[in-house]
Amino acid sequence: MRGRTDGAGGPLLALVVPRPTIPALAALAGAPAAAMHLAGALKSTPALANLSFDLTLAAAALLLPALPLILAGRAWRVDRILALPLACCAGLLLWLVAAALWSPSRVVLEAKLPEVVLLGPAMLAAGLLTGADPAARRVxxxxxxxxxxxxxxxxxxGLATGGVVLGGLAGANPDLVRVQYQLAGLAIAGAAGLAAVRVAEARGLRRLLPGVLVAGLAAAALLPGGRAALLALGATVLLAPAALHWSRGRPDSAVGWAGLCLAGLAVALGLLALNPQAAEGLRTLERFTGEGVAASARPILWGEALRWAGDAAPWGLGTGAFTIASGSGERRGLYPHNHALEALTEAGLPGLLLWLGAFGGGAAVLLARIRHLPPGDAARLVALVLPVAIGIMVSTDLGNRMAWFALGLALSPGLTAAPRHG
Structure with a gap:
């Protein structure tokens, strides 16, 4: 607010509102990017399950105009470390299109291929830009x-009030909200990792609130039933703060944090062993029992995928063809539940090598550049990427948008943003 005088000498007050800069506007891209990335988890909540519009499309519509602002608001430098992973991404997409030529599938192929070839690069670009822009990354x-x-x-x-059903069990009441426990669990795991980074950054009593938050999120992860998500939460809470200490050049603190987490896990398991009744109603722990593990179809799917990969070597069955080869018909839900196996089975040895170059290259970039980022930013990228990295090894197919967005985040340290002058 500034004071000035009018023509007669009387004082006037003028409210001066600072004009928002392009980088400030671009930072807002982080919110719709997070909503689009975690839209599946949000749709599993009772409050948002019955929205009159598609949350994913709404978030994408808000994100799309913000991405050009990110590009325009910064001076960008592309590190050559990105060359191989991005080339492998392009090669993988082209090879999956080529592999569609000998695929017997029509229904799965028509649904899956556009998601991989069209949505995949868009999500990759969104993750790359929002992860590289410091302000957008914070948001x-x-x-x-x-x-x-x-x-x-x-x-x-929802579970306490009987308002949700886990995984849409057969015969479930259609009035109840179906919780996609894998997606909900991954969102919880990422949040726990982010909260754990705040614990590692804080000092003294300031650690209390984020510590309670980590404990609460860990308890919540025991409810939905996602085993991979619980493992992802444990790995993320352990490794994201360790990455913070490592990037600060303090490997001893990283090892100390890992030891503290493992000790906490041992105490929790000991308490459960002393009081097994405490695990009743915790669906995730129930699915870790012998009966729950035996009921999993993943080992069967992985075995079938390896067998068909060998029979169809070196070129693969064709994009989207696994379900037909395994005798399940055009049922997309019975994919191999492992992206590497899916690439090998459907796209052959070239597909596997390109997948390793793209997604393995993303992991390599994140690890190689982790000490070139501000410590907190490096740890937060680990917290966002690691749950999805674990998830794609046990669930989803190559058309999953979370996988491509997380790959963009992993590659983002190779893209350096600086303020634009002039």
């Missing part, structure tokens, strides 16, 4: 933490 992390907490609280409340 993305804050929004992802908030979404994870919201999903955890909403699912827990």
């Amino acid at each position: 993305l992390c804050a929004a992802s933490l908030a979404i994870g907490v919201f999903v955890a609280a909403s699912v827990a409340h």
Whole structure:
């Protein structure tokens, strides 16, 4: 607010509102990016399950105009470390199109191939830009933490009040909300990792609130039933703060944090062993029992995928053809539940090598550049990427948008943003 005088000498007050800069506007891209990335988890909550519009499309519509602002608001430098992973991404997409030529599938192929070839690069670019822009990355992390907490609280409340059903069990009441426990669990795991980074950054009593948040999110992860998500939460809470200490050049603190987490896990398992009744109603722990593990179809799918990969070597069955080869017909849900096996089975040895170059290259870039980022930013990228990295090894297919967005985040340290002058 500034004071000035009018023509007669009287004082006037003028409210001066600073004009928003392009980088400031671009930072807002982090919120819709987080919503689009975690839309599946948000749709599993009772509060958002019955929206009159598609949450994914709404978030994408908000994100799309913000991406050019990110490009325009910064001066960009592309590190040559990105050359191989991005080339492998392009090669993988082209090879999957070529592999469609000998695929016997029509229904799965028509649904899957556009998602991989069209949606995949768009999500990759969104993750790359929002992860590379410092302001957008901060908003993305804050929004992802908030979404994870919201999903955890909403699912827990829904289970307590009988308002949700886990996984859409057969014969479930159609009036209940179907919780996609894998997606909900991944959102909770990422939020727990982000909260754990805050614990590692804070000092003294300031660690209390984020520590309670980590404990609450860990407890919430025991409810939905996602075993991979619980493993992802444990790995993320352990490794994201360790990455913070490592990037600060303090490997001893990284090892100390890992030891503290493992000790906490041992104490929790000991308490459960002393009081098994405490695990009743915790669906995730129930699915870790012998009976729950035996009921999993993944070992069968993985065995079939390896067998058909050998029979169809070196070129593969063709994009989308696994379900037909395994005798399941055009049922997309019976994919190999492992992206590497899917690439090998359907796209052959070239597909596997290109997948390893793209997604393995993303992991290599993140690890190689982790000490070139501000410590907190490096740790937060690990917290966002690791749950999805674990998830794609046990679930989803190559058309999953979370996988491509997380790959963009992993590659983002190779894209350096600086303020644009002039």
